[in-house]
Amino acid sequence: MSKLIPITLLALAIPAFAAAPAAPAKGDLKGDLLPFTATEKTLPNGLKIIVVPTGFPNLVSVQIPVQTGSRNEIEAGKSGFAHFFEHMMFRGTKNTPPEKYQAIITKSGARQNAYTSDDLTNYHTTFAKEDLETVLKVEADRFQNLHYEQDAFKTESRAVLGEYNKNSANPISKLIEVQRDAAFTTHTYKHTTMGFLRDIEDMPNQYAYSKVFFDRWYRPERTTVIIAGDVEPAKAIALVEKYWAKWQRGTYKSVVPVEPAPNGAIYKHVPWPSPTLPFVSVAFRAPAFSEQNKDQAALSMLLSLSFGATSPLYKRLMQDEQKVDQMFDYAPARIDPSLATIAARVKKPEDAVMVRDAILKTVAGLRDTAVTAKALEDAKSALKYGLIRSLDNTEQIAGTIASYAHYRRSYGTINQYFRLIESLTPADLQAAARKYLVDDALVVTTLSHEALAPAMASLPKLASFATAAVGAPIDILVQRSKLPQVRFKLVFAAGSAHDPKGKEGLAELTASMVASAGSVERKTDEVTKELFPMAGSFNDQVDKEMTAFTGSIHKEKWNEYMAVTMPMLLTPGFREDDFKRIKAAQLNALQLDLKDNNEEEFAKERLQTNVYAGTGYGHPVLGTVKGIESIMLDDVRDFYRKAYTQGAVRVGISGDVSDAMTASLRQALAKLPAGPGLPATAVPLGKKADGLQIEIIEKNTRATAISLGLPLTVTRAHPDFPALWMAKTWLGEHRSSSAQLFKRIREVRGMNYGDYAYIEAFPGGMFQFFPTTSRARKAQLFEVWIRPVAPQNAHFALRVALTELGRMIDAGLTAAQFEETRDYLMKNVFVMTATQDQQLGYALDAQWHGTPEFTKMMRDGLSKLTVADVNAAMKKHLSATNLSVVAIAKDAAALRVQLLADGLSSIKYDGDKPKSLLDEDAVIGNMKLGIRPAAITITPVKQVFAE
Structure with missing residues (x-):
């Protein structure tokens, strides 16, 4: 069934642009819709010429x-x-009056017409090729020398009124007229091409103004002469230059x-005097x-896609329920923002509200759910091949070129536009929906002979049609600031501790597939x-108990960004090729x-897995070789299905x-599955070493890396956390030259690059100054990290670290050391949480631990501490004798022998050192570690994390 859409609505529902390409413009670029080669030239007066040989014989079409x-x-x-x-323009000139002009056109066997749209007027003539010069000559004459007397003007103005009266019999013409008048307050799109009725009725009195209008707008710099068909470009251009070159450029500006932004939904009703079926139109401001x-x-x-003949709503309303007998969408491409309309003719007045709401519900869904990639590709294909199918004659080709070329007077416009269409993704469509299909931009217009239900005048909000989320509402922690960069974190209660046995690495691989493998819609x-181009990011981080996705985007790009990233989380691509790539x-x-x-x-990670062997913390987050290889x-x-649920996520947003x-x-x-997520993990019980328990990993390496530590039950929720935080800070603050280990091993002795202590796991410490958030754990690790030393100094470095640790635990901090460290931490806690990401991450970690905000918790806790509290906590939770140690060394056997011999270990300095240090070295070098043979194992590097 054809659509009853008036010519004023249909004319040029197509696309405007930038500067013309150099001639000739070939249509052989990849993705070009038109295969022709166009020759283009701009005359000195501004007239643009486009010549396109089409391959069809005998005929030429001139479009202006x-x-x-x-x-x-x-x-x-x-x-x-x-x-x-x-x-x-068909009234002729003094040289070629109307009768003579028509005689010339008739003799050429020409077919001729014109149309007007919001943005252009196009004159088109198709004729035998031998009459090209004749047609160009008479067309140049009327464009440059149009002449009409006042009587002829008045006669034609009455004919225009007659055309308005004719169109007024069409309900849709009136509907669109009222719709546009209501939608626009300032822009000239407020009136249709026909114009306001009052102006048409007054047109006979505007003879003088008509001359002004013509003089302003009919100028070469606003005009394009398109010649297509059986034509030689050079000869055609020469003819245009012959007859059109003297046309004078205009000066009118x-x-x-500019239409202001809409500020509220609008409803208008058109009472129709004669019987007709009701019309309902739903329109939005369009780009x-x-x-x-x-x-x-x-x-x-x-x-x-959403309202055309292949759409579910069309099928429902037209075929299944038969509520409407016409339904169409209309989104013309205009130079300035216009209107996009969905309209339907309703069979029964009592169904009008239901039809309106069905349209609005579909619109609301477009903002929430992206179209499928297949549906979009099918629509692209239909649009492309449907247009190509119509290009079966010279006149159609020329007319199609004109309908696009008028924007920037370029042949290349149509090809560029269809390349843009080809690049569209489901996320692009969803972003457009979120940007333009909004309540404030809504214009609903109805037309009927019979009265419609009063509910029609009350426009519902689009949000009222949103599908209710299953499960409890998701709480969002909001940290507002003036930063235009918006950041959010989605922290799921799913980590490597949830990896199934034999599938170690599954949590990490799943998160990577979500964040780095696209969505169903996008690769x-x-x-x-x-x-x-929006400098947006969406990253994942997996730890023992948490998987965190962090998004970052400028606030101006929020909708576009969400359209790209949310499908990655909600409908991951899970393609086999991506899986193989990410798994590798x-x-x-x-x-x-x-x-x-x-x-x-490597040593730090191995220490963690040794201490928590047999628990969910007993393998790296990355998994094991065998575990990764076994994952399908x-x-x-x-x-993914079990872990990423509404009940498992904590959400924060800032900026x-x-x-x-x-x-x-x-x-x-809310589109995540309902449910609590994966079962909670048990608190892991770490192995407390009896004496020194040492694993030496044999690896071909220049230096020896050492990590040592013990399990901690103290987390941020524990009352002793501030005390141990102070102890580790004094002993080995990360990358701080004032900490004791750094001073005694690095600064005084120059043995390595640095030495640090932690009471929370610090993966990636060598790459950053501060720990990463979203690594909250149910059990922690006290750790001393001795950065690589020369192999001959490994035994001595271990003794130095144990000496300093033992001194701290046994002697405790002095009052001065306590005050100095507390003063540092009271301020440093702000440095730790300085960034937008840190503030948001620490806040979500506090939720997980059930503690106050981190800076408040720490400052309150530190302010209440005494030196006795710190010293007691160290004795209670730390040890310098019962520790797990991991060393990575080239000659593992030699290091084992040295450790078991427990003999003197010394260090050779390149420069002079004070006697006090040498005396201290002698004491430390003779320190007895008392390591039992069974407490030292050697593991070939290939076996580590193999399974």
Whole structure:
């Protein structure tokens, strides 16, 4: 069934642009819709010429789009003149009066017409090729020398009124007229191409103004002469130059008023005097056409998919329920922002509200759910091949070129626009929906003979149609600031402690698949390409108990960003090729980046797994070689389904956050499955060494890395946490030259690059100054990290570290040391939490631990501490004798012999050292460690983390 859409609605529902390419413009670029080669030239007077040989014999079509339409009618009381001149241009000139002009056209066997749109007026003539010069000559004459007397003007103005009266019999024409008048307050799109009725009725009195209008707008710099068909470009251009070159460029400058942003939904009703079925139209402010910005193309494509003949709503209302007998979408491409409309003709007046709400509900869904990639590709294909199918004759080809070329007077516009369409993704369409399909931009217009239900005048909010989330509402911690960069964290209660036995590394691999493998709609390269210009990021981090996704984007790009990233979380791509790629990368990260290329992090990770062997903390987050190799894509899908639920996520957002942003984040996360997520893990029980328990990992390396430590039950929720935090700070604050270990091993003796202590796991410490948030654990590790030393100094370095640790525990801090360290920490806690990411992360960690905000907790705890509290906590929780040790060494056997011999270990200095230090070295070098043979094991590096 055909759509009853008036010509004023249909005319040029197509796209405007930038500067013309150099001639000739070939249509052989990849992705070009038109295969022709165009020759383009701009004359000195500004006239643009485009010549396109089409390959069809004998015929030529001349299309002359002028960049003047009803948009240019900026003076009050003067609407309708662009359309009026579509009529008057056939009134001839003094040299070629109307009768003579028609005789010439008739003799050429020509088919001729014209149309006016909001943005242009196009004159088109198709004729036998031998008459090209004749047609160009008479067309040049009427464009340069149009002549009409006042009587002829008045006669034609009455004909225009007759055309308005004719169109007024069409309900949709009136509906669109009322819709546009209501939607626009300032811009000239407020009136249709026909113009306001009052202006049309007054047009006979505007003879003098008509001359002014023509003089302003019919000028070469606003005009393009398109010649397509059986034509030789050089000869055609020469003919245009012959007859059109003397046309004088204009001087008139005008500014089309800018429409202000909409500030509320609008409803208008048209009572129709004669019987008709009711019409319901739902419109929104739509973006201007662009060949570079995707918004207009995306919104047009989205509405076509969602309300066209292949859409579920069309099928429901037209076929299944038979509530309407016509339904269409209309999103014309205009130079300035216009309207995008969905309209339906309803069979029964009592169904009008239901039809309106069905349209609005579909619109609301478009903002929440992206179209499928297949549906979009099918729509692109239909649009492309449908247009190509229509290009079966010269006139159609020329007309299609004109409908696009008028924007920037370029042949290349159509090809560039269709390349833009080809690049559209489901996320682009969803971003356009979120940006433009909003309550404030809504215009509902109805037309009926019979009265409609009163409810029609009460417009519902689009949010009222949103599908209710299953499960409890998701709480969002909001940290507002003036920072335009918005950051959010999604922290799921799922980590490597949840890895199934034999599938170690599954939590890490699953998170990587979510954050680094795209979505159902977009492949990972498409995600990267979309995020690049907005400098957006979406990263994952997995730890023992947590998986955290961190998003960062400028507030102006929020909607576009969410359209790209949320599908990654909600509908991950889970493609086999991505799985193989990420799985291989994870294996490399374990075997190469950790084991082979980073002894320091390797020793720290091994110490952690040794202390918590047999528990969920007993393998690296990356997993084991055997575990990773055993993971299948179905394992990832299953873990994702069970772990990433509404009940398992903690959410925080910071920056210049609007309520709408928070609502959209909450709405997106409400699409996660309901449920608590994975079962809670038990508190892991670490192994407390009896004496020194040492593992030496044999590896071909220049230096020896050492880590030593013991399990801690003290977490941030424990009352002794501030005391131990102070102790570790005094002993070995990370990257601090004032800490004791650093001073005694690095600064005084120059043995290595640094030495630090921790009471919380600090993966990646060699790369950063502060620990990363979202690593909250149920049990922790006290650790001393001795950065690599020369192999001959390994035994001595271990003795120095144990000496300093023992002295601290046995002697305790002095009052001066206590006060100095507390003063440092009271201020340093602010430095630790200085960044937007840190503040948000620590706040979410506090939720997990059930503690106050971190800086408050620490400052309150530190302020109440006494030196006795710190010294007591050290004796209670720390030890310098019962420790697990991991050393990575080239000659493991020799180091084992040295440790067991327990003989003198010494250090040789390159420079002179004070006697006091040498005396201390002698004492430390003779320190008895008392290590039992069974307490030292040697492990070949290949066996570590193998399974």
